[in-house]
Amino acid sequence: MPEIREWKDIDADWLTAALKEDGIDAKVASFEAGKVGTGQIGDCVRFKLDYERAGPDAPKTLVGKFPSEGEESRATGRQLWNYYREVKFYQLLQPDARISTPHCYFTDVNEETHDFVLMMSDMAPAEQGDQLAGVTLEEAKLVLNEAAKLHSAYWEDEKLDEYDWVMGTTHAPDVMDPDMVAGLWDGFKARYCDRVTPEATRVGDALSSNMDKYHASRDGAKCLIHSDFRPDNMLFDLSNTKKPVTVVDWQSFGYGPGGTDVGYFISGALDPKTRQANENALIDLYLSQLSVLGVSDYDRSDFLRHYVAGAYQHFFTAYFAAMLVTQTTRGDNMFFRMLNGAVDLISDHDALDLYG
Known part of the structure; x- marks a missing residue:
């Protein structure tokens, strides 16, 4: 399983491992990353992927969610269990929730620090x-x-x-x-x-x-x-x-x-x-x-x-x-x-x- 990282520390091998967690056989060669959205508690980042090898189910882009870079917002996310809670939703509740949500490729949370990563489908052009x-x-x-x-x-x-x-x-x-x-x-x-x-x-x-x-x-x-x-x-x-x-x-x-x-x-x-x-x-x-x-x-x-x-x-x-x-x-x-x-x-x- 990939380790939990800040978005700026993610590399091609990490992305390859994250996709593998969802059963996707592909090898990421390179990528571009940039922030999207207007979140207050968490930061969202779009990853545009180039593959060395990829099947038809390999996504061209992913959206990752990470703890906010703003210290006040990050502290609030931890204090209120926001980060921990979102990971648990995708791990345990999302499959039966009926409501339309992004597909989750990989997510994990540190039980003690609440540092987390959440890799989702890119819903663009939505x-x-x-x-x-x-x-x-x-x-x-x-x-x-x-x-x-x-x-x-x-x-x-x-x-x-x-x-x-x-x-x-x-x-x-x-x-x-x-x-x-x-x-x-x-x-x-x-x-x-x-x-x-x-x-x-x-x-x-x-x-x-x-x-x-x-x-x-x-x-x-x-x-x-x-x-x-x-x-x-x-x-x-x-x-x-x-x-x-x-x-x-x-x-x-x-x-x-x-x-x-x-x-x-x-x-x-x-x-x-x-x-x-x-x-x-x-x-x-x-x-x-x-x-x-x-x-x-x-x-x-x-x-x-x-x-x-x-x-x-x-x-x-x-x-x-x-x-x-x-x-x-x-x-x-x-x-x-x-x-x-x-x-x-x-x-x-x-x-x-x-x-x-």
Whole structure:
């Protein structure tokens, strides 16, 4: 098995060995490598391969994922088990998850340091979604179909609760101390000052000081959820009728209510007017597809409670991540797109004081 390396230390022999792990008989002669994507916690690199010998199943390109070169982001990935969790997803859960993901050629993680490597299929010409630009209504419908696939695959599957690396399980470590959550929110307000609206302040003050109420609102049927279900973690190619959407970045998945993924996605991916005009139809689409896939007992009132909780989770992720990853201009703009979209959905559902 190839050893775990930083992407700049990878050579042709290593790539040959990685492909062999997936049963591909080929010999890489040379390659070009360069970063792709806009990840905050992990870095993605495209490898363009030239072969000395290759069969028809040898890929022309690969995309590898590695720990972030930014020290703050890398420390966060380790502290929150993001790196470890993603490797475990591809090793153990991805084969039965139904949702469209890249093919994994090779992945491994150091159990102690959480250094890792993940070599995947290159989904080009599919393009990464953009949280700042959002998605079209057609794209949103495709994404919700993928959400239904994922949630139905592990619906109320109690085996997930046995894993300590799945967020939200009985055995998962509590990595979010309440004092830290409140402190990060205070730091966020201090850093961004007037950019934080009065409505956002109202939501954040209540949420950060009442996390027990937030967790209680997520009670109910559980399944495998992505937990960071947003455009930046999706690849779109609508010309590919078999795989128009591919979902990536499995660093934060958990055992929780499916509706939270839906609220999380819709609150940040659609502009408020488009969401307001199409929200009920999108919810109907998701629940209908879930039923087609064998889940017909998701009560709508429970779903809506989870849906709003998903918007709160979107808000929480925005300020929490903003204070823990390496700060960039795009990152700041993205986090505020997430924050304000969540506030709009929460307000429209008369839930501004849900955790107050």
